[in-house]
Amino acid sequence: MKPIIITIDGEAASGKGTIAKFIKKEFNFFHIDSGMYYRKIAKIIIKKKIVLNKKKEISDFIDKYKKIDFTNNKSLRSLKISKKSSEIAKIKKIRNLINLNQKRLVKANLKKYPGFVIDGRDIGSVVFKNADIKLYINTNQKIRAKRRYKELIDRGERIIYSNVLNEIKIRDEKDKNRKYSPLIIPENAIIIDNSCNLQNTKKLIKNLIIKKLSNKSKNANKYRKK
Numbered sequence: 001m002k003p004i005i006i007t008i009d010g011e012a013a014s015g016k017g018t019i020a021k022f023i024k025k026e027f028n029f030f031h032i033d034s035g036m037y038y039r040k041i042a043k044i045i046i047k048k049k050i051v052l053n054k055k056k057e058i059s060d061f062i063d064k065y066k067k068i069d070f071t072n073n074k075s076l077r078s079l080k081i082s083k084k085s086s087e088i089a090k091i092k093k094i095r096n097l098i099n100l101n102q103k104r105l106v107k108a109n110l111k112k113y114p115g116f117v118i119d120g121r122d123i124g125s126v127v128f129k130n131a132d133i134k135l136y137i138n139t140n141q142k143i144r145a146k147r148r149y150k151e152l153i154d155r156g157e158r159i160i161y162s163n164v165l166n167e168i169k170i171r172d173e174k175d176k177n178r179k180y181s182p183l184i185i186p187e188n189a190i191i192i193d194n195s196c197n198l199q200n201t202k203k204l205i206k207n208l209i210i211k212k213l214s215n216k217s218k219n220a221n222k223y224r225k226k
C-alpha cells in the first residue's frame, strides 16, 4: 500500500511539532520538521555573518550550500535563530532548496515507512499539495507564547516572556504576509484548535488517521481483487 502523507501547518509554537512527534510514534511514520531546515540555514548565516540581499549573494549561497546536511539539527531553537529563519524564509531560492531536500527525503524513504508527517508553514499548500490528510493547527497566541517561553527557559535561555510574545507576533506577521508561500490554511485542510487540551487533539487526529488508513487498505484490497 502506498504510504500516506500528512501535512501539519500553523503559526509559530502552535504545537505542530508535538503533534507530529505523536503521529510519528503512534504510527511509526517518518517525520520531517521543515522549520528546522530554515533554522539550520539561519544558523549558518548568523555564524558566518552572511548577507543575502542581492541576487548574486543568494545564488552563491545556494551553490555553496546545496549539499548541506539537514539531518543534524541540534540547538536551533534560540530566539535569535527563530527571528533570522523567518527573515530568510521570504527568499524564493532558499525555499526551493529546502522543498527539494524535503521531497528527496520522502522519496528516499518511501519503501521504508507506512506514512510521512511533515510540519511547517507551506507544507499542505505548496510542498505536498496532494497529501492524504492536511491539518491546520490553531492555537491562541498568548498560550503559544507561554509554551515557547517555558520551553526556552527549560533549555536554559535567559529571556523574558514579553520578548517571546513579541517575537511570535512579528514572526506570524512575516510568515503570513510574505510574497512566496505565505502561511495560509491549505485547501481541504482540517482546522484543529489546540489551545486547550492536547489529549483531545491527539485523540481526534489519531482517529482521523486510523480512518484514512482503513479506507486506503479497503481500496488497495479492492484493486488487488480485480
Ligand code: C5P
Residues within 6 Å of the ligand: 012, 013, 034, 035, 036, 038, 039, 082, 085, 086, 087, 089, 119, 120, 121, 122, 123, 171, 175
Ligand atoms: O516551525 P519553526 O518555528 O521552527 O519555523 C521557523 C521559521 O521557518 C518560521 O517562522 C518560518 O518563517 C520558516 N518556515 C517556513 N516554512 C516552513 C517551515 C518554517 O517559512 N515550511
